[in-house]
Amino acid sequence: MDKKNKKSMRMTTILLKTFSLVGLLIAFSCTPDETQVVTEFQDLVFYDEFDTDGLINPDIWGLSDGTGTDGWGNNELQYYTDRTENASVRKGILTIKAVEEDFSGAAYTSARLSTKGLKEQKYGRFEARIKLPTGQGIWPAFWLLGANNGDGTNGTEIWPNSGEIDIMEYRGQAPTIIHGSLHGPGYSAANPITKSYALENDRFDNDFHIFGIEWTASYINYYVDDVLYNQITREQVEEKGVWVFDQPFFIMINLAVGGDFVGAPNNETVFPQTMLVDYVKVYKK
């Protein structure tokens, strides 16, 4: 998969030199086509293939603890813990598990991993290979948040001014569809710049799929496996608000239960639910 991507990108670079105008036009029509604008990000900066059993690498990942404010701002129902019951590494796979249990006032527990303060980067290719969970009210995500995110003091910025790049969001009740979105000033919360991608003749909870973006100073490309399904340009963003994507971002991977995006689980939702991550890789130019 990885090699294939590299190959197709090299090809497109050549095409880009010759047909850059044509490429741009096709890119705007959002068709998955090899002549889309793709930048070369081949220099692997860091990766985690989760090859050490039992260990979530503390040099890369921090684990959240608690329910945040108002369920992390989305009325989510889970309590994030740093226990191995909710996040563990075994046989090359990171497993994030949503469990139905009473825990400090919450009805569910789960986990959220973040590279905040550990691995932060401006621009690049961010991708992960993930097998998604399933069921009403299940909300996994693979996303980036501006490293300057904070309370607005000491040089930090309040969300959404700090920016958010959602590489993959998914509703467990719609198992063939993922969403790629940008949040920033003028386009946030229920009004992001977003596009959905539906698998043909397959679903995201049956097997692993690669979710990635390629992010430059002028656009962000979204892809699933080898399909480039969207490009959001700086111009498009600036029609709605401010482009806030010229600073380092960190990675978040989490499995939420309930919340405004998906609604609550129902009596058909099976627990526990697991989000399996084969690898996370970050490249630069």
Place this chain on the structure above:
Amino acid sequence: MVQNGKLELTFISTLVNNIKKDKMKTTKYKYIKATLLLLLALSITSCERELSDKAEFATYGTTGNIFIDAPVGLTDQFFVSFDPAGGANTEGFGTDESVTYQGASAIRIDVPAGDDFNGGFIGGIFVDRGTGRNLTGYDALTFWAKGSTTATIGLVGFGTDFIEDKYAVGLENIKLSTDWRKYTIPIPDASKLIQEKGMFIFSAGGIGAFPEMGYTFWMDELKFEKLGTLGQPQPAMANKEDKVETKFLGDQFSMADYGLTQTFNLASGINQTVTAAPSYFSFTSSDIEVARVSDAGIVSLVGSGAAKITASIAGVAVAGSLTINVAGAFPVAPTPSLAASNVISIFSDAYTDEAVDFYNGFWLPFQTTLGGETTIDGQSVLNYTNFNFVGTQLTTPIDISEMTHLSIDILMPEVLPTDIDMLVQLKSDNTDPNTFQQQRIGGQTYAWDPRTGDVNDTESNATFETGGVWKTIKIPIRPTSETGLDKTTVNLIIIENIKNSNVTEFHIDNLYFYKE
């Protein structure tokens, strides 16, 4: 499941299997001959076996289409109706060129009113015109449908061929919209369907209470598909419970009686549950000296003790289980002592029985009762399970004017159900539906209907004191002036579970009319 749980079908299927084997043999010889010719012509060596095997495999077509703009590869009659004797209306089936989802033609079904003189419901099957199809490459049967009004179709499915019904699948109570809507019936395990003849089954009754209102619905683009978007199989039995039952040694029953289902999650996020025939399942008994399960899901109780039956489909464990406690031998029913000249027998070893069409009409779509005539430890009895109502129909109406009573021996299960409340009805075939005699049994003493008979008659409104013991019930035949029943043409005996009492299973023997 429709038509399932009929143990006598085992014989037919063995027969069919034998015929199939013979056919396959002949085919194989033919191909070997052809291969030899080929060998001579092309001077190829060493691939005889490979070629003939491949050729044999190709004898079952893989076409998924059933009805697109016309029937695809179906038998000439296209639609094979359920038995009109059971109330099926054969008139309402056809095609429509003006209302279609796509293309030139759609299937049009006019669901009759409940009191339609041609039959009060419609249903039947579509059968492959060849030797059956290999459907292993598909994962669902899909079609588009719409109704003339919003209504509910009782059953759609496939795998029923009126011969084996080996891989029958049913999706129950689908809701029609007045606009076209796509329906998906998942295949519980497609690897089983290497030679399927039952392409489609449906059954629909009218809307509301009797006499139900008729309506029309259309179906189009009926086909097996490889959707690829089905996931999360959740097979189940016995409502996912660990059910425990006590049964008699020598008893035999089908696992189809225990709510076998398969559930797949669709792309829409909906969990679609279908009923699935036992042959999709792989059953395991914890003690084969107590209970044995055949490939067709028939359980035979061969020893005393307890055995737990669990199952899987395609390697996925089935939620729920059935534990059978086998207590002892099946009790012998009382032997009737009346002279044959004073008896009209419906079901008894002591007398010559009147000919019947059936001891269970499997009346779709509302009947759930399974079972019928069976043999337990050498005794011929009627065994009913999953009981809501069941009817015995005589081939020729009988005259019971001279008779004074209807006698029935009933055996309730070892663990006696509470609130037993059943209704026995006698009907004639030529009077209006509202004239009949009915008698409540089970010891309940509240009034039901003026035609119900005397609830204080201890012999007819019998109380069941213990389970596992035969009880003889004698129902007086009452004057036509009280009941409206035409006693000269009685052709139906129906037993109903009224007020949803807890009776789910019982045995019957020695069912006969007599005069004192």
